[in-house]
Amino acid sequence: MTVTPVGRAVTVLGARRLDVRSLPPVPAGTSDAVVDVAYGGICGSDLHYWQSGEVGESVLVDPMVLGHEVVGIVRVAASDGSGPPAGTPVAVHPADTCGRCDFCLAGRDNLCPHLRYLGSAARRPHTDGGFADRLLVPGHRLVPVPEGLDLRTAALAEPASVAAHALARAEALADGVRGRHVLVTGAGPIGLLVVALAGIAGAASVTATDLHDRPLRTALRVGATAVVKAGEQLPAADVAFESSGAAQALAVALGALRPGGTLIQVGQLPGAGVTAPVHLAVGRELVLSGSSRFAGGMAPVLDVIARHRDLFTPIVTAEYPVEQVEEAMKAAREPAESSKVLLRFDSTIH
Template identity: 55%
Template structure:
């Protein structure tokens, strides 16, 4: 039986690199040699707390859902990309049968399985491994102009792309982004490509604000935005009650609020009175689905520049150090694991 090293979380504070047996590929499955994986906030939460919200670890689980690589063994039925093709891996597998799937809102499918998620039991193992067996319909070939390393950002960039789409047409508008971590920074890059006239970014640390400026922010502020900013759109990527409050107060009457960041607990203080009296439109934003193809094309043609988000790269053997660095928002952006 073939084996590969994988990054497995066993419980809070218990992260291990261990040898895992690869399942025998079904005819419609390929084996991907994973090149790079991005450490996400959810990965950090599983390691730090043994849970992400209500998704609690009940058994060891391979982490990772932001991955790219090359096809090592093509699918036996001839579907999907051929051996050697560079690919990004779509982490979601919706049911394809519910009303949300029928309405092309697969990101809302309640039956979706997602790589590296403990939302269901048995858990859905992720793809932080040297080899990963995956259905070919989850593979997106990469153009020659897009490196496998940069393609590790396709998944989080798709999250940002979906969030901006939830705001409607942002061309020529003043947009506030609260929270400039990796997702917030990618939101800035997408907004720049979408033609936003002004992109104001707030964060509690100076380093992410420097990255935001490099990606297209026209103005940055340490702390909160001015209440008289008069933003047409505000996108909160912080998930913090204070960040959402900053966004609400900085919006003009009739403005549009997008809630992208996930809060530490479902119930949070919210300025509903201002939302009502200013007649704000509020939209949630959760994951993505078809956006990955658009993101890949935009990254390949250079219209979506994202490399500045990457701050560090570590080999799989140094995963613990990689996670320690990724936890420090003052010193890191997107941390990559190299497989």
């Protein structure tokens, strides 16, 4: 049930080697819809593949189309009747799972051992992503965008689902964030989305911390009740979401937790050399958990974005036509200047 890119496609060939290649047309299967891509959001993993040719243990061996944050419009509906009709604005679900393993049956399909994610070199052959003019997509992997929500903002569906999954982990392990004091370390796109969703979920307060001023200003726009520059004193927190992936931020988050607090690690930490005061987990009886991608669908998050659109639009800070992909990548790697950067594939859609 793969997604197949067609037309111009942003292809990574190796470290610092990008190409916008033209891929040939492919006949659609009976369960495939044809989607005209409008926007693709640049994620940290896309940047890592471009900058170093690898993301953690996923090492680029062959050319691969990037991108897993994709929205567009159905050009041709799947002929078997699955999925939405032609003309429907949609987000593309990035994950293909087996649906049969214990994890899938338990509603934790993000842990499926057979999972393939768009734009990932975790397996070989690599799984091409969605940064292309058109995609052939199995109908069941298309999520309609709520009426009235523009595609530019809907492009946040995948990272917002990642943020929502982190809140769901806090709910499962420690009764969630309602009425509690929340700390978010790292005000990049995921951190900002956690800030917005925590506020919507009824947190008593949401404090964001970051190295840079601009993302902190954005955090206030999306619902933070306070912001603190990295290195300054933080208020005590009941629940901390570490979204930067920096070992120092992990240490700060642990230190800020009250006894009985919970830490959800959302950012991808380095594979080696991480030191943090984990001993605090014993004396304070802290709960520590990771949060990987997201489980289930994206429809609930899209509905939240549609209802609170003004909180989410500031997170998208720039869009570039696909011809300027390298400029877009350079902008996305500068956290002091950008939050979510989009590639635009159809300039007629806004």
